[in-house]
Amino acid sequence: xxxIDTHTHLDFPDFDADRQALMAExxxxxxxxxxxxxxxxxxxxxxxxxxxxxxxxxxxxxxxxVYLNDHRPEDxxxxxxxxxxxxxxxxxxxxxxxxxxxxIETLDRERQQALFDAQLQLAADFNLPALxxxxxxxxxxxxxxxxxxxxxxxxxxxxxxxxxxAREYIKLGFKLGLGGAATWPQALRMHRVLAExxxxxxxxxxxxxxxxxxxxxxxxxxxxxxxAICAALADIMAITPEQLAVASTANACELFNWS
Numbered sequence: 001x002x003x004i005d006t007h008t009h010l011d012f013p014d015f016d017a018d019r020q021a022l023m024a025e026x027x028x029x030x031x032x033x034x035x036x037x038x039x040x041x042x043x044x045x046x047x048x049x050x051x052x053x054x055x056x057x058x059x060x061x062x063x064x065x066v067y068l069n070d071h072r073p074e075d076x077x078x079x080x081x082x083x084x085x086x087x088x089x090x091x092x093x094x095x096x097x098x099x100x101x102x103x104i105e106t107l108d109r110e111r112q113q114a115l116f117d118a119q120l121q122l123a124a125d126f127n128l129p130a131l132x133x134x135x136x137x138x139x140x141x142x143x144x145x146x147x148x149x150x151x152x153x154x155x156x157x158x159x160x161x162x163x164x165x166a167r168e169y170i171k172l173g174f175k176l177g178l179g180g181a182a183t184w185p186q187a188l189r190m191h192r193v194l195a196e197x198x199x200x201x202x203x204x205x206x207x208x209x210x211x212x213x214x215x216x217x218x219x220x221x222x223x224x225x226x227x228a229i230c231a232a233l234a235d236i237m238a239i240t241p242e243q244l245a246v247a248s249t250a251n252a253c254e255l256f257n258w259s
Contacts, residue, residue, distance in 0.1 A: 001245045003230060004252040005034040005223040007097075007131065007157050007177055007205035010057070011046045014209040014220055023054070026223040030245075032056060033258070034223050037097045037131060039064035041075040044082060051091050058256070059086075060094035060131050062119055065101040065112045076118050083126045093256045094154060095123040096131025100144075103135040113140070120148045129255055130154035132174075138165045145172050155203055155255070158211065163193050170201045175251050177205045180213035180221060183232040194236045199247040203255070204230055 005026075015022060026034070036051055038044040038061040051059040061082050063071050079095075086092040098119040100112050123130040129152045134141045138161045153173035158181055159166065166176060176197065182190045204226060212221040213229050227241070234244040253259070 001030045001227065001230075001242055002249050003029075003031045003204060003226050003245055004249050005031055005206050005208070005226050006155055006203045006252050007179070008034050008036055008208045008223055009039070009210070010034065010036045010208065010223075011043060011050045012209055015222075022222050022224060026226070027056075029224055029227050031223045031226050032249075033058065033252075035060060035093060035131075035256075037094075038062060039097050040067040040070055041072070041078055048086075055091075058091050058093040060092075060096040062096045062098040062131070063115055064097045065099055065107060065115070065133060066104065068107050068112055068115070071115065076115070079119070080122060083122060083128070087126060092128075094129045094131045095119055095126070096129075096154070097133050097157065098130060099133030099135075099157075100137035100140050101133060101135045102137040102140070109140075113144070116141075116144060117148075120144065120150065123152075123154070124148060124150055127152060132156050134159075134161070138162075142168045142172075145169075145174070152255070155205075157205065158207060160187075160190055161193070162189075163196060166193060166197060166201075170198070174201075175203045175255055176201055178202055178229075178233055178248075179205045179207055180211040180225070180229055182236070183213040183215065183229060185214065191236050194233065195238065197237070199239070199243070200251060202244075202248055203252045204233075204244070204248045 051057040159176035208221040231241040
């Protein structure tokens with residue numbers, strides 16, 4: 001069973017003690033490729049160095065809304081410089097993690113929106129998919145994506161919206177990222193949504209080290225948990241883990257133009 005983890009933060013210090021062992025374990029379990037996302041200017045170099053150390057790692061670079069108050073005005077032009085310098089490199093796969101976060105009330109929504117718009121424009125300019133963070137902001141994100149109509153769309157990370165919201169994203173060409181959050185027994189609404197999602201619209205992810213699945217409560221999440229996440233989600237979707245693995249891997253390969 002071959003899997004792709006479309007959303008990790010493997011550069012985070014949480015993995016410093018055992019990163020290589022963890023990646024070997026993940027590979028032995030069938031996790032072949034992993035995407036590592038940059039979230040602020042200060043970690044882009046770290047992400048790129050990590051990715052360059054392994055041919056099966058891929059990088060995305062962005063300015064995450066949660067770090068809004070740490071981003072400097074010049075970070076946007078620097079992001080453009082990074083994308084220009086790495087354009088066409090096989091291990092550059094997306095712009096991300098970008099988006100809108102309305103859960104943290106102290107984050108200025110206008111500044112978030114301006115930053116989101118600017119980064120979606122970069123995704124359009126460089127013909128890259130966008131990996132999008134959405135927390136309590138589906139209506140605003142959907143409205144924004146309708147304005148931009150990205151040719152290569154992207155992934156709605158940690159999708160936890162309604163059937164209607166899922167339908168809107170899918171119409172716009174986006175894949176829905178499914179991970180540990182949906183495995184919890186109390187995620188009942190999400191279970192109902194999962195049961196109706198078309199298989200050609202989903203990809204798998206961990207968000208490691210965050211969002212541990214129900215099978216590993218309170219633990220550091222990691223790509224090695226992806227097979228268990230796949231099995232738990234497949235059960236909710238009333239399909240086999242193999243069916244979900246094949247579909248999600250094919251969807252990720254199509255999105256990122258991987259053979």
